[in-house]
Amino acid sequence: MKANYRARPDVLALLKEARNSGATPAGNQALEQLVANADIAASQALPLCQDCGYVTVFAEVGQDVAFDGSFETAVQVGVGQGYELGYLRTSVIQDALTERVRPEVERPANIYTTLVPGDTIKLTVMPKGGGSDNASRMAMLRPTAGVDEIVRFIVEAVAASGAAACPPLFVGVGIGGSFDSVGLLAKKALLRDFREPAQAPAAFEVEVRLLSEINKLGIGPAGLGGAVTALGVAVATDRTHIACLPVAVNISCNQLRSASGTL
Ligand code: SF4
Known part of the structure; x- marks a missing residue:
């Protein structure tokens, strides 16, 4: 948001x-x-633009961090919640070739994860216009x-x-x-x-x-x-x-x- x-x-x-x-x-x-x-x-x-983008998340994950559940799912759900709570337009469709419709399950982010020393997680969220x-x-x-x-x-x-x-x-x-x-x-x-x-x-x-x-x-x-x-x-x-x-x-x-x- x-x-x-x-x-x-x-x-x-x-x-x-x-x-x-x-x-x-x-x-x-x-x-x-x-x-x-x-x-x-x-x-x-209010959003800076009506096109609230395709989200890329860069995650720097400390290698001493332990996860309870799926990290990838948590990020997708978190981004989805941000878009819903923030009244931001979701723009990711089901399939580029066959079904240019709203997806059945929202997967709004591309996630790139890097392992780094430490016990913290740094998330950088980058919405980018089409x-x-x-x-x-x-x-x-x-x-x-x-x-x-x-x-x-x-x-x-x-x-x-x-x-x-x-x-x-x-x-x-x-x-x-x-x-x-x-x-x-x-x-x-x-x-x-x-x-x-x-x-x-x-x-x-x-x-x-x-x-x-x-x-x-x-x-x-x-x-x-x-x-x-x-x-x-x-x-x-x-x-x-x-x-x-x-x-x-x-x-x-x-x-x-x-x-x-x-x-
Ligand atoms: S490219 Fe898309 S996100 Fe960027 S200013 Fe234009 S409409 Fe908005």
Whole structure:
């Protein structure tokens, strides 16, 4: 409920900062409305957007924790209760191919569990809108591709989405790993505080270049033009196979949401 009601501090700060920084007058008005929307959502306990997302839960589970019952079921039921109590829209359907209807048993979350030392459980809940997830892409590039090709692939993905991903965007990029892990790497990059740059110099350089090139696209807030198409880019890198260069871009709309708690 908190993730859906309260704008993340970094998201709100960057939305405020972006006002009058190169968007068109209509784009600036959209930014003002997004800031006002965040205030209304927080003060009146209303969702930041009608699309309350497909929930991803990142669980860091202490290896000294003992469970009485199914952890996975507890998380699914907990997320479902949050959506019901919070009057949040559930958007997960029964089956992508055959039955695009409300599921018989709600399983609203994708759960990724990591075992860590200790006796606590940290849960990070990330509801993500379908419009911006649709704009996301991954590719297995040639290992010789280099930074230019990586940047071109990501900028083309943003350009193709136009206004459909609800800009201004937050762009999570994963470089490395394998076919199955690089999408998760890109999604996890969206959890970073977007006011903080990447620690690694090579990743930082790619972030600066991507932000500049994306903002030259002129899509602007809500597609209304100008220089504020993205508010931030977070690049995460990983090891990979000698023959591979997996790249994924997980695009988030202006409603980049997440909240954490520790039990
Ligand atoms: S993409 Fe984001 S802002 Fe747009 S409708 Fe979906 S959740 Fe809302």
